[in-house]
Amino acid sequence: MDRMEELGFRSETDRQIFREAAAPVELSPFGLHSGMFVPTLERQGTPEQSRKWVPLGKSFKMIGTYAQTELGHGTFIRGLETTATFDPETQEFILDSPTLSSIKYWPGNVAKTVNHCLVMAQLYTQGKCHGTHLFLVQVRNMEDHTIMPGLEIGDIGPKLGFDGVDNGFMRFNKYRIPRMNMLMRYAKVLENGDYIKPKNAKLTYGAMVMIRVFIVMDAFKTLSRAAVIAVRYSAVRRQSELRPGGEEAQVMDYQTQQYKLFPLLATSYAFLLAAEGMSQIYAKISSDIERGNLEDMPQLHALACGLKAFCTWVACEGIEVCRMSCGGHGYSHASGIPKIYANIVGACTYEGENTVMMLQTARYLSKCYIRGQRGESLPELIQYLTTDLNVKSTLGEDCSFESLVAAYSHRAARMVAVACKLQQTNKKKGMAGHDAWNKSTVPFIAATKAHCHLFIVRNFVTILSQKKIDPATHNVLSQLCTLYAVYGIVENMGEFMQDGYFNQDQVSILNRKVLALLEDIRPNAVALVDAFDYPDHLLQSCLGRYDGQVYEALYEYSKSSPLNNTDIHSSYYNYIRPMMQKRSESKNISAKL
Numbered sequence: 001m002d003r004m005e006e007l008g009f010r011s012e013t014d015r016q017i018f019r020e021a022a023a024p025v026e027l028s029p030f031g032l033h034s035g036m037f038v039p040t041l042e043r044q045g046t047p048e049q050s051r052k053w054v055p056l057g058k059s060f061k062m063i064g065t066y067a068q069t070e071l072g073h074g075t076f077i078r079g080l081e082t083t084a085t086f087d088p089e090t091q092e093f094i095l096d097s098p099t100l101s102s103i104k105y106w107p108g109n110v111a112k113t114v115n116h117c118l119v120m121a122q123l124y125t126q127g128k129c130h131g132t133h134l135f136l137v138q139v140r141n142m143e144d145h146t147i148m149p150g151l152e153i154g155d156i157g158p159k160l161g162f163d164g165v166d167n168g169f170m171r172f173n174k175y176r177i178p179r180m181n182m183l184m185r186y187a188k189v190l191e192n193g194d195y196i197k198p199k200n201a202k203l204t205y206g207a208m209v210m211i212r213v214f215i216v217m218d219a220f221k222t223l224s225r226a227a228v229i230a231v232r233y234s235a236v237r238r239q240s241e242l243r244p245g246g247e248e249a250q251v252m253d254y255q256t257q258q259y260k261l262f263p264l265l266a267t268s269y270a271f272l273l274a275a276e277g278m279s280q281i282y283a284k285i286s287s288d289i290e291r292g293n294l295e296d297m298p299q300l301h302a303l304a305c306g307l308k309a310f311c312t313w314v315a316c317e318g319i320e321v322c323r324m325s326c327g328g329h330g331y332s333h334a335s336g337i338p339k340i341y342a343n344i345v346g347a348c349t350y351e352g353e354n355t356v357m358m359l360q361t362a363r364y365l366s367k368c369y370i371r372g373q374r375g376e377s378l379p380e381l382i383q384y385l386t387t388d389l390n391v392k393s394t395l396g397e398d399c400s401f402e403s404l405v406a407a408y409s410h411r412a413a414r415m416v417a418v419a420c421k422l423q424q425t426n427k428k429k430g431m432a433g434h435d436a437w438n439k440s441t442v443p444f445i446a447a448t449k450a451h452c453h454l455f456i457v458r459n460f461v462t463i464l465s466q467k468k469i470d471p472a473t474h475n476v477l478s479q480l481c482t483l484y485a486v487y488g489i490v491e492n493m494g495e496f497m498q499d500g501y502f503n504q505d506q507v508s509i510l511n512r513k514v515l516a517l518l519e520d521i522r523p524n525a526v527a528l529v530d531a532f533d534y535p536d537h538l539l540q541s542c543l544g545r546y547d548g549q550v551y552e553a554l555y556e557y558s559k560s561s562p563l564n565n566t567d568i569h570s571s572y573y574n575y576i577r578p579m580m581q582k583r584s585e586s587k588n589i590s591a592k593l
C-alpha cells in the first residue's frame with residue numbers, strides 16, 4: 001500500500017496492475033477490500049457515510065470485505081436469513097444468525113484478514129421485513145484484531161484454488177451496530193424506525209453488477225495468459241516427424257495444434273475488446289443510475305450477467321485446452337497454467353452462478369422479444385431480435401464481416417424466438433407462468449449464449465471498422481476477428497444451419513476458411529502473444545518464458561523442489577526400510593531376491 005503511494009498510483013486499475021506484479025499468481029488478501037468493499041461504500045453510502053468511511057478504507061485504516069453468502073443461500077439473495085432488526089430505543093440494528101443455514105459462509109478474507117464487513121441482511125423495522133440491505137459491521141477489535149464479542153468467525157478450509165483468499169464463516173449472536181451503519185444512499189431507516197424505500201430495490205445489488213463487469217476483464221486476462229504460455233511453448237516444443245525422416249517438427253506446425261490454440265488467441269483479443277466495451281457501457285449507465293436515471297439499469301444488469309457467464313465459461317474451457325496442448329509439462333505447476341485455471345474457475349460460480357446469471361439475461365431477452373413482437377422500440381444491442389428470419393445468408397468466399405455479423409444476428413434471433421415460443425406454448429397448455437418459464441430454460445440458456453456470442457463478434461467488427469489502425473496491424477486483427485467468428489460458426493454449425501440459413505456451398509466455404517486462417521495466422525502467432533506484453537514474472541511459467549529456454553527452466557525448477565532437499569527421504573527410514581526388512585525376514589521369500 002505504502003509502495004503504491006510512493007509510486008503515485010491513484011487509479012484502481014494501476015493499483016490492480018501493481019498488485020498482480022507484486023503477487024502474480026495469488027489473489028491478494030486485500031483484493032475484495034479494494035475491489036468490492038471500498039467501491040460499495042462509495043456507491044451505496046450516503047455522501048456523509050462515504051466521506052467518513054471511504055478515506056479510512058482507501059488508507060487501509062479500515063480493512064473490509066463483502067459478506068453476503070450464507071451456508072444455505074448464495075444465489076437466492078431474497079432467501080438470505082441473517083437479520084438486522086432496528087431497535088429505536090438504542091438507535092441500533094441487532095444482527096443475528098437465527099439458523100445454522102444463516103451463518104455467513106464464503107465471504108473472502110473474513111476468516112483472518114478483515115476488521116470490517118459489508119453484511120447483506122434482511123432488514124426488520126417496526127415489525128416488518130423490508131428485504132435485504134447492506135450494513136457496515138466491525139468484526140474485529142481495531143487495537144488487537146481479536147474477534148468482537150457476539151461473533152464467531154473462522155476459515156472454511158481448503159478450496160480448489162483462491163489460496164490467497166481466506167474465505168471464512170461468520171455467525172452473529174444478537175450483535176448490535178449503530179443505526180447509521182446501514183448504507184442509506186438508496187433506502188433509509190429514520191430514528192423513529194420508519195423505512196424509506198429506494199427507487200428500485202435492486203439498487204442494493206449494485207456491487208455485484210460492478211464486479212461482474214470486472215470479471216469479464218479477468219476472463220480475458222486469464223485466457224490470454226494461458227494462450228501466451230501455450231503458443232510460446234508450441235513454438236519451442238519439437239515432437240514427432242511431420243515429414244518422414246525429417247527433423248522433429250515444432251508442435252505449432254501441426255494443424256490440430258493450430259486448431260486448438262489459434263481460435264483461443266482470437267478469443268483473447270475478442271474478450272479484451274468486449275471487456276473494454278462492457279466497461280464503457282457500465283461507466284455510462286452506472287453514472288446515469290447515480291444521477292437517479294434508472295432507465296437502462298435492466299439492460300446493464302442483463303449484459304453484465306450474460307457476459308460474465310459467457311466469458312468465464314469460455315475462458316475456463318480454453319485454459320484447459322491450453323494446458324492439455326502443452327502435454328505433460330502443462331500438467332506441472334512449472335507451466336503456470338494449473339494456477340491460472342484454479343484461480344479463475346471459481347468465477348463461474350462467484351458473483352452469480354453462471355447458469356443463474358444467464359437466466360437473468362434470458363428473462364430480459366424474453367421481455368424484449370415480446371416488446372419487439374408488439375412493434376415497440378428496443379435498445380440498440382437488442383434490435384436484432386426483430387431480424388427477418390426468412391432471410392438466407394449472403395456469405396461468399398470472402399466471409400465478409402457483414403455476412404458474419406448477419407449470421408450471428410440471425411442465429412441469436414432465431415434461438416430467442418424458439419425459446420420464447422416454447423414458453424408461450426407452455427402457457428397455452430395451461431402451465432402457470434413459473435412452470436412455463438422453467439420448462440423453457442434450457443433453450444433460453446442456449447439462446448442467451450448466442451446473444452452474448454453476437455455481442456462479442458459485433459463488438460470486434462465494430463472496433464475494427466471504426467478505429468484508426470495501421471494497415472498491417474488491421475490485416476492481422478481482421479484475420480483474428482474472422483477466425484473468431486468463423487470458428488464459432490463451424491463449432492456451432494447446427495445452431496446456424498437449423499433453418500437452412502446457410503446452403504451446402506456456404507458450409508464448405510466456412511470449413512475451408514477456418515483452416516486457411518490457421519495458416520494465415522501461423523507466421524504471426526508468437527508476435528500476437530508477445531503483444532500482450534506479459535512479463536515472465538507475471539506468467540510464472542517455465543513453458544511460456546520470453547527467451548524460450550524451457551528445458552533449462554524446467555530442470556532448475558525441478559531441482560528446486562523441496563523433495564530434493566535430501567537424497568533419501570525420511571519415508572525410507574520410517575516406512576520403506578521396515579517394510580522391506582519385514583518382508584526379507586519372512587520364510588517364504590527366496591533369499592535370491
Ligand SMILES: CCCCCCCC/C=C\CCCCCCCCCCC/C=C/C(=O)SCCNC(=O)CCNC(=O)[C@H](O)C(C)(C)COP(=O)(O)OP(=O)(O)OC[C@H]1O[C@@H](n2cnc3c(N)ncnc32)[C@H](O)[C@@H]1OP(=O)(O)O
Pocket residue numbers: 012013016027028030031032034035036066068069074075076077078108165202205206208209211214215218297298301349350351352353356360363364
Ligand atoms: C479475491 C480477489 C479479488 C480482487 C478484487 C479486485 C481488486 C482490485 C479492483 C479492481 C480489479 C478488479 C478485478 C477483480 C476481479 C473479480 C474478483 C472477484 C472476487 C470474488 C468475490 C466474490 C464475491 C461474491 O461472490 S459476492 C456474492 C455474489 N452473489 C451473487 O451474485 C448472488 C446472485 N444472485 C442475484 O444476483 C439475485 O439473487 C438474482 C439476480 C439471481 C435474483 O434476484 P431477485 O431479487 O430474486 O430478483 P428476480 O426476482 O430474479 O428479478 C426481479 C427483477 O429484478 C431485476 N434484477 C435482479 N437483479 C438486478 C440487478 N442487479 N440490477 C438490476 N435489475 C436486477 C430482474 O431483472 C427482474 O427484473 P424484471 O424487469 O422484473 O424482469
Ligand SMILES: Cc1cc2nc3c(=O)[nH]c(=O)nc-3n(C[C@H](O)[C@H](O)[C@H](O)COP(=O)(O)OP(=O)(O)OC[C@H]3O[C@@H](n4cnc5c(N)ncnc54)[C@H](O)[C@@H]3O)c2cc1C
Pocket residue numbers: 032065066067068069072073074075076105106107108162167346349350351352353354355356359
Ligand atoms: C471462490 C469463491 C469466492 C467467493 N467469495 C465470496 C465473497 O467474497 N462474498 C460472498 O458473499 N460470497 C462469496 N462466494 C459465494 C458465491 O457468491 C456463491 O457461491 C454463488 O453466488 C453461488 O451461490 P450458491 O453457492 O448458493 O450456489 P447455488 O445457487 O446453490 O448453485 C447450485 C446449483 O443450483 C443451480 N441453481 C440455483 N438457482 C437456480 C435457478 N433459479 N435456476 C436454475 N438453476 C439454479 C445453479 O445453477 C447450480 O447449478 C464465493 C464463492 C466462491 C466459489
